[in-house]
Amino acid sequence: MSGRFFGAAVTRLEDARLLAGKGQYVDDIDLPGMLHAAFVRASFAHGRIRSIDTGDALAMPGVVAIYTMADFADIAHGPMPPMAPHPLLKTPITYHPLADTEIRHVGEAIAIVLADNRANAEDAAAAVTLDIEYLPAVSDAALACEANSPKTHSQHASNIAATMKAGFGDCAGVFAKADHVLTEHFDIHRGGCHSMECRGVVANIDLLTDALTISTSSQSPYMVRRHLAAYLKRDENDIRVMTPDVGGGFGPKANVYAEEFAVTLAVIKSRRPVKWIEDRQEHFVATTQQRGQTWTLDVAFDNDGRMRAIRGRCIHDNGAYAPYGLILPATALASFPGPYALEALDLSIDVVLTNLVPTSPVRGACRPNVAFLLERLADRVARHLGMDRQEVRRRSFVRADQMPYTTGIKARDGSPISYDSGDYVGALNLVLDKIDATNFEARRNETKRRGKLRGLGIASCVEDTGLGPFEGASVRVTPAGKVIIATGASSQGQGHRTAFAQIAADALGVELEDVTVETADTAKFPLGISTIASRIAVTAGSSVQLAAHKVRAKAIAFASHQLEVGEHDLELDGGAVHVKGIPDMKIKLSEIARTLAGNTGVPLPGDMEPDLAATAYFNSNALTFAYGANACEVEVDPETGDVSVVRYVVVHDCGRLINPLIVDGQIRGGVVHGIGNALFERMIYDEEGQPLTTTYGDYLLPMAFEMPRIEIHHMETPSPRNPIGVKGAGEGGTIPAAACVISAVEDALGPDGPFIALHPISPQHVVTWLDGN
Amino acid sequence: MKAPPFQYHRPQTREELGALLARLDNAKILAGGQSLMPMMNLRVIAPDHLIDINRVANLAGIREAVDGIEIGAMTRQADVLASDLVKSRLPLLTRALEHVGHIQTRARGTIGGSCCHLDPSAEQPAMCAALDAEFVVVGPGGRRVIPAGEWFEGLLQSALGEQEFLEVIRFKPWADGHGYGFAEYARRHGDFAIAGAAALLEAGRDGRITLAALLSFGVEAAPKRLSEAERTLIGQHVDSLNIKPVIAAASALDAMEDVHVTADYRRHLAGVLIRRALNEACTTMRRPS
Numbered sequence A: 001m002s003g004r005f006f007g008a009a010v011t012r013l014e015d016a017r018l019l020a021g022k023g024q025y026v027d028d029i030d031l032p033g034m035l036h037a038a039f040v041r042a043s044f045a046h047g048r049i050r051s052i053d054t055g056d057a058l059a060m061p062g063v064v065a066i067y068t069m070a071d072f073a074d075i076a077h078g079p080m081p082p083m084a085p086h087p088l089l090k091t092p093i094t095y096h097p098l099a100d101t102e103i104r105h106v107g108e109a110i111a112i113v114l115a116d117n118r119a120n121a122e123d124a125a126a127a128v129t130l131d132i133e134y135l136p137a138v139s140d141a142a143l144a145c146e147a148n149s150p151k152t153h154s155q156h157a158s159n160i161a162a163t164m165k166a167g168f169g170d171c172a173g174v175f176a177k178a179d180h181v182l183t184e185h186f187d188i189h190r191g192g193c194h195s196m197e198c199r200g201v202v203a204n205i206d207l208l209t210d211a212l213t214i215s216t217s218s219q220s221p222y223m224v225r226r227h228l229a230a231y232l233k234r235d236e237n238d239i240r241v242m243t244p245d246v247g248g249g250f251g252p253k254a255n256v257y258a259e260e261f262a263v264t265l266a267v268i269k270s271r272r273p274v275k276w277i278e279d280r281q282e283h284f285v286a287t288t289q290q291r292g293q294t295w296t297l298d299v300a301f302d303n304d305g306r307m308r309a310i311r312g313r314c315i316h317d318n319g320a321y322a323p324y325g326l327i328l329p330a331t332a333l334a335s336f337p338g339p340y341a342l343e344a345l346d347l348s349i350d351v352v353l354t355n356l357v358p359t360s361p362v363r364g365a366c367r368p369n370v371a372f373l374l375e376r377l378a379d380r381v382a383r384h385l386g387m388d389r390q391e392v393r394r395r396s397f398v399r400a401d402q403m404p405y406t407t408g409i410k411a412r413d414g415s416p417i418s419y420d421s422g423d424y425v426g427a428l429n430l431v432l433d434k435i436d437a438t439n440f441e442a443r444r445n446e447t448k449r450r451g452k453l454r455g456l457g458i459a460s461c462v463e464d465t466g467l468g469p470f471e472g473a474s475v476r477v478t479p480a481g482k483v484i485i486a487t488g489a490s491s492q493g494q495g496h497r498t499a500f501a502q503i504a505a506d507a508l509g510v511e512l513e514d515v516t517v518e519t520a521d522t523a524k525f526p527l528g529i530s531t532i533a534s535r536i537a538v539t540a541g542s543s544v545q546l547a548a549h550k551v552r553a554k555a556i557a558f559a560s561h562q563l564e565v566g567e568h569d570l571e572l573d574g575g576a577v578h579v580k581g582i583p584d585m586k587i588k589l590s591e592i593a594r595t596l597a598g599n600t601g602v603p604l605p606g607d608m609e610p611d612l613a614a615t616a617y618f619n620s621n622a623l624t625f626a627y628g629a630n631a632c633e634v635e636v637d638p639e640t641g642d643v644s645v646v647r648y649v650v651v652h653d654c655g656r657l658i659n660p661l662i663v664d665g666q667i668r669g670g671v672v673h674g675i676g677n678a679l680f681e682r683m684i685y686d687e688e689g690q691p692l693t694t695t696y697g698d699y700l701l702p703m704a705f706e707m708p709r710i711e712i713h714h715m716e717t718p719s720p721r722n723p724i725g726v727k728g729a730g731e732g733g734t735i736p737a738a739a740c741v742i743s744a745v746e747d748a749l750g751p752d753g754p755f756i757a758l759h760p761i762s763p764q765h766v767v768t769w770l771d772g773n
Numbered sequence B: 001m002k003a004p005p006f007q008y009h010r011p012q013t014r015e016e017l018g019a020l021l022a023r024l025d026n027a028k029i030l031a032g033g034q035s036l037m038p039m040m041n042l043r044v045i046a047p048d049h050l051i052d053i054n055r056v057a058n059l060a061g062i063r064e065a066v067d068g069i070e071i072g073a074m075t076r077q078a079d080v081l082a083s084d085l086v087k088s089r090l091p092l093l094t095r096a097l098e099h100v101g102h103i104q105t106r107a108r109g110t111i112g113g114s115c116c117h118l119d120p121s122a123e124q125p126a127m128c129a130a131l132d133a134e135f136v137v138v139g140p141g142g143r144r145v146i147p148a149g150e151w152f153e154g155l156l157q158s159a160l161g162e163q164e165f166l167e168v169i170r171f172k173p174w175a176d177g178h179g180y181g182f183a184e185y186a187r188r189h190g191d192f193a194i195a196g197a198a199a200l201l202e203a204g205r206d207g208r209i210t211l212a213a214l215l216s217f218g219v220e221a222a223p224k225r226l227s228e229a230e231r232t233l234i235g236q237h238v239d240s241l242n243i244k245p246v247i248a249a250a251s252a253l254d255a256m257e258d259v260h261v262t263a264d265y266r267r268h269l270a271g272v273l274i275r276r277a278l279n280e281a282c283t284t285m286r287r288p289s
């Protein structure tokens, strides 16, 4: 595949509008008569609701209505439908739109206040009197596993919601025969997720038809529609869900949220349009978070550095509800064995309920955890054997000549996972070359002369992308010759419009400016899944390609009929179909579109089907595997414990690049995410589940000052599993980044330093370690 | 995150300001708003009245007076940072201001606001303590001058009375060519520091210290002059300082702990940072040739 646009670093079509402040986000929507919502939220982590008194609050200025779950009884009741039912979850563990009888984490929504403006709604929310019986809470997943622990849901007998297992090979056998076995305990912090735009919903009801229109800052508009329809027992057709410009998603916005339901129910009840914009404080306590896990792992390896088998157990902090089922812990199991060609694997994960905000996939889901585990183990093995870290990897990785490589793990549908293509050792060699690992010791010595410690870190990863089942797209040429793409794949700033336009413009021989992309309005395209799991380039990108080629074929068939020229002698260029070598013998696309749009009483030429348009769905039946190798250098101030990342080099292979600029942006942002995980972001709770870091003064996001220049090199191994040869690129930056940084810190602390098995690390950790503690 | 209701007042003169402060209960002065507005939006405080002093005439400005430099309370941090006068006469203040927040917050935030808010890690009041500045405040009883030594009453608590406002801060610059040093450690550039330190030195022609100021901030609830340690420096030669007592003094402070760091780590930092500040002061000191 090559064309004028596919593969070109064209600047993003969406940016001029967004940078000029012309973006239209949910909060920019203003409907006549619209009310503003604020939620009354739980201020402690576990309790039984005795009564809710809204009397005083209702009398406050501007207040129109206050609803609790009981007030919705005539419309709907019960917990929300699960987004991803799982056989191991006997009963789904989902929220009620508003808390029913029990609150299970700080921030859970209890009542919704509607007022003429948000400030008045907040004043009234503070005046609602709650009588809630205190129940003991548990905030530590390991403690929650103990028999006498308080139960997150008081009706449950255990906090362990499910135990998930995965593995292959004869683990006991390999362990018995291997030259060495080591055991390590890992502690990976939960962390939050902070898109620049918080969540938000504007909902409205048609007073004549009762039809609902919902704009939401979501990654999954079609899931919102589907689950709302099920909950309200309505037809999906009565509910239109739109996602206008969305200021970042990163995963949490893929969930269908209680607030989306509560606002909609409040609209049905009040018959007024309602806006709710989540503020940052709410975001800290009500939007799902990342991925706290502890692991105990044994690794079996040989004298030559070959890693042969891994076994162990994980405690997964799920939080109080499982809106997204077991998707998050499942990604941990599916991410093993990463780039390592293990002979055997035996893992189990206890999914544990705690009185905290739920966790759900955030950029990489649990893949960054697994990259951390595997890469740390590889470093550990190297250290044990006194061998080069690279060498352990070269001996343990899946080799290019083994592709396609069946790992032994099963995908969600039970099919065997097989890596489609790639050269993991090649990527590692390239990144070491690019960072100039050969001369690292000279740099280490120079740094030492300045009183600092320098370390080199390496980390690799493999990432399953293009998750099924499908996305779709329609491509249509208007009578003005413009191309309109509609797709169910919603966009949160990734540059979908540009990438899809590049694909279609090549197929149809038009300019990028001629292409408009409409995403994520359930009224404009019938079906969609979700923008998650690095899947849109594969699924929607391929759909655009398939649909655009159908349109192309139709235009050629039309021209062939009209010009009486064989189809093989025609090509598309300059907005027209013309005879190869004779640019003047042509028919413009606009003319074809106009003709196929029909004229009263005039039959269509050649009895063609009306409309210069086509729809296609690409079924992504087999995952496609991107991969990368990272290397970085850190400088550690041994006195303050400060760690600064001074160089960061990424080698990344996501198959064919539709637009290198966009991919680079994804990788850079992803690496920053990972550096945040390694060094900065810590969401602290006390034992009672009270969050202690709910402002940006306390919750440290990585900021520009602390970020190194990130150097990116691409390898392009096309995927054989989709028509455009692409693999996903949304998470590959994040997945190995925390592992890479920690590897560098450990290297800086030297052979007497500790094995670092946790993140984020703090300067205080570093000082303590250097003290020999 | 919307502030509860309040009434907004915008006096134009010191007299109007004074009258409002005398008349209104539960009132707060609004300067740059960089600390006050977040606290109101988070509903940590809920004043009934907000008195915006941004339009009060002549509250901002930096000028050279007979016995020193005066900086009006409403002077923006950005303007103090950019001032050549401050840079040449109070170089420590300039040095510290580079670490205060971000370009955006310095454009609004004022030196007076920071000195009234009194975050334990705030650089500006800390430098006032190092420089023995004087706070001129105005209230129903007229003007009074509060020396830095009496300004700090505790965590977020200054000596300012309920009905008083801060008008101006007076600094007595140290001799030309004095040594100044500053060091702080924050996780990210522009954050409130976990701990910080400052040092000022003057020496005679023989290189022996004649005057010293040493300060730790962000460690205890208020910035702390290490007076004992200062005295140990007097008479020592700049090139061969015995800094052990200085580090010992900083490392013995009654350090705060919070969700991020322990008191031990803060004390450890206090020692490291005071040494760095003192070293820098030795380097920046201009030697008589």
Ligand SMILES: Cc1cc2nc3c(=O)[nH]c(=O)nc-3n(C[C@H](O)[C@H](O)[C@H](O)COP(=O)(O)OP(=O)(O)OC[C@H]3O[C@@H](n4cnc5c(N)ncnc54)[C@H](O)[C@@H]3O)c2cc1C
Pocket (backbone or CB within 6 Å): B028, B029, B030, B031, B032, B033, B034, B035, B036, B037, B053, B073, B074, B099, B100, B101, B102, B105, B108, B109, B110, B111, B112, B113, B114, B116, B117, B119, B121, B122, B123, B124, B160, B164, B165, B166, B167, B190, B191, B192, B193
């Ligand atoms: C992102 C961010 C980062 C920051 N980082 C730092 C940092 O690293 N170091 C640092 O020191 N600060 C930092 N700050 C705080 C900043 O410096 C504030 O500007 C400062 O603390 C308050 O000054 P202000 O003019 O904004 O005062 P305001 O917020 O308007 O007022 C603060 C308090 O002082 C009172 N007040 C103000 N002026 C007077 C007066 N003339 N008389 C009597 N009372 C008065 C107010 O009533 C209020 O109680 C940061 C702020 C932000 C938002």
